[in-house]
Amino acid sequence: MTIQPGAGDSLLDPSLSAIMGERRQLINLAYRLLGSLSEAEDVVQETYARWYAMSRQQQEAIESVGGWLTTVASRICLNLLGSARVRREHYVGEWIPEPLPEPTEWITGRPGATTVDPADHVTLDESINMAFLVVLESMTPAERVAFILHDVFRYSFAEVAEIVGRTQAACRQLASSARRRIRDSQPPANPTAHQAGIVRNFKQAWEAKDIGALIGLLDPDATAIGDGGGLVSAVLRPIEGGEQVARFLVGLADRAPDLAIVERTVNGQPGLVAQHDGVTVAVYAFDVAGDRIKHLWAVGNPEKLRPWTTG
Structure with missing residues (x-):
C-alpha cells in the first residue's frame, strides 16, 4: 500500500525539478487525508506558496525538500480536518468523499479533452476505494494523519511524530487504533x-x-x-x-x-x-x-x- 513520489522533469532546473517532482506525492497524500480532490489541490498550492515565500538562504538550509513539503502539507491537512468536522455539521445531507475516475478518463474544462499532466492524478490502489475513505472519515484527525503517513506512505513513527506534534508512542497508538477501525469495517477483499x-x-x-x-x-x-x-x-x-x-x-x-x-x-x-x-x-x-x-x-x-x- 506504499505510494511512491512522482519523478521530476529532468529538463527543468535541478532545484525546481526536485520541488515540482513532489507534486504528485503531495496530491496523493492530501487527497487520502481529506477525501476531497479540490481541497487537496488547495493544500498543495498553499504548500508551494509557503516554500516560495522563503528566502533562497532558507530554502538552501532545508536538507530534504520532499520531507519539508510533506511536513507542511500534512500539517495543513491536519488543521483542515479539524475544521472540516465543524463544516460538515452544516453540510446539507450526507457528506461522501469526492469520487475519482481512472486517470485516462479525467476531464478538463474543454469538451472531449482529458488531463495530460500526470502530476494531477491520484494513484488508485486499495487505500483509495470508497469504503476505505469512508472509514477514514470516522477517525480523529490525528488518527487519520498518523495512519496514512505510516501505513500508506511508509513514513517512520519518528517522522510522523514530528509532523503530528506528538510522541512516537502516541503516534503508534493512533495508527494502531486506525488499523483496528479499518480491520473491523472492511470485508474480505473480492477479486x-x-x-x-x-x-x-x-x-x-x-x-x-x-x-x-x-x-x-x-x-x-x-x-x-x-x-x-x-x-x-x-x-x-x-x-x-x-x-x-x-x-x-x-x-x-x-x-x-x-x-x-x-x-x-x-x-x-x-x-x-x-x-x-x-x-x-x-x-x-x-x-x-x-x-x-x-x-x-x-x-x-x-x-x-x-x-x-x-x-
Missing part, C-alpha cells in the same frame, strides 16, 4: 472481476426495474447514501435495508427515464455513472461483500464531479 460482475448484474436489474433481482443482489442490511450537497436533489438520510434500497432505486428509474447508466471505474473499483445527454450527473460506488452489495454511495454534488464532467 475485481467478481465485483465487476456483481455491479454489472446490479446495473442490468436496475435498468430493467427488477425489484426481485435488485433485492437478491443487495445485502439484507444494505445501506444507500446520497450526497447532493444541497445543490441537487438527494436523500438527506441513509436508506437502510436491501428491499428499501431496491424500491428507492426503481422509483428513481421511474422518475428519471432518460438517464443512461454506464459502467466505470470509481476510485479504483467497479462502479457506475449516471449520465444525462452525455453529462455525468451522479457517480455510484459500491462495497461488495461476498456476492452481495453491502453499501452504495451516490455522489451527485456537481462540485465533486469536476473530473467526470465538462465545465
Whole structure:
C-alpha cells in the first residue's frame, strides 16, 4: 500500500525539478487525508506558496525538500480536518468523499479533452476505494494523519511524530487504533472481476426495474447514501435495508427515464455513472461483500464531479 513520489522533469532546473517532482506525492497524500480532490489541490498550492515565500538562504538550509513539503502539507491537512468536522455539521445531507475516475478518463474544462499532466492524478490502489475513505472519515484527525503517513506512505513513527506534534508512542497508538477501525469495517477483499460482475448484474436489474433481482443482489442490511450537497436533489438520510434500497432505486428509474447508466471505474473499483445527454450527473460506488452489495454511495454534488464532467 506504499505510494511512491512522482519523478521530476529532468529538463527543468535541478532545484525546481526536485520541488515540482513532489507534486504528485503531495496530491496523493492530501487527497487520502481529506477525501476531497479540490481541497487537496488547495493544500498543495498553499504548500508551494509557503516554500516560495522563503528566502533562497532558507530554502538552501532545508536538507530534504520532499520531507519539508510533506511536513507542511500534512500539517495543513491536519488543521483542515479539524475544521472540516465543524463544516460538515452544516453540510446539507450526507457528506461522501469526492469520487475519482481512472486517470485516462479525467476531464478538463474543454469538451472531449482529458488531463495530460500526470502530476494531477491520484494513484488508485486499495487505500483509495470508497469504503476505505469512508472509514477514514470516522477517525480523529490525528488518527487519520498518523495512519496514512505510516501505513500508506511508509513514513517512520519518528517522522510522523514530528509532523503530528506528538510522541512516537502516541503516534503508534493512533495508527494502531486506525488499523483496528479499518480491520473491523472492511470485508474480505473480492477479486475485481467478481465485483465487476456483481455491479454489472446490479446495473442490468436496475435498468430493467427488477425489484426481485435488485433485492437478491443487495445485502439484507444494505445501506444507500446520497450526497447532493444541497445543490441537487438527494436523500438527506441513509436508506437502510436491501428491499428499501431496491424500491428507492426503481422509483428513481421511474422518475428519471432518460438517464443512461454506464459502467466505470470509481476510485479504483467497479462502479457506475449516471449520465444525462452525455453529462455525468451522479457517480455510484459500491462495497461488495461476498456476492452481495453491502453499501452504495451516490455522489451527485456537481462540485465533486469536476473530473467526470465538462465545465
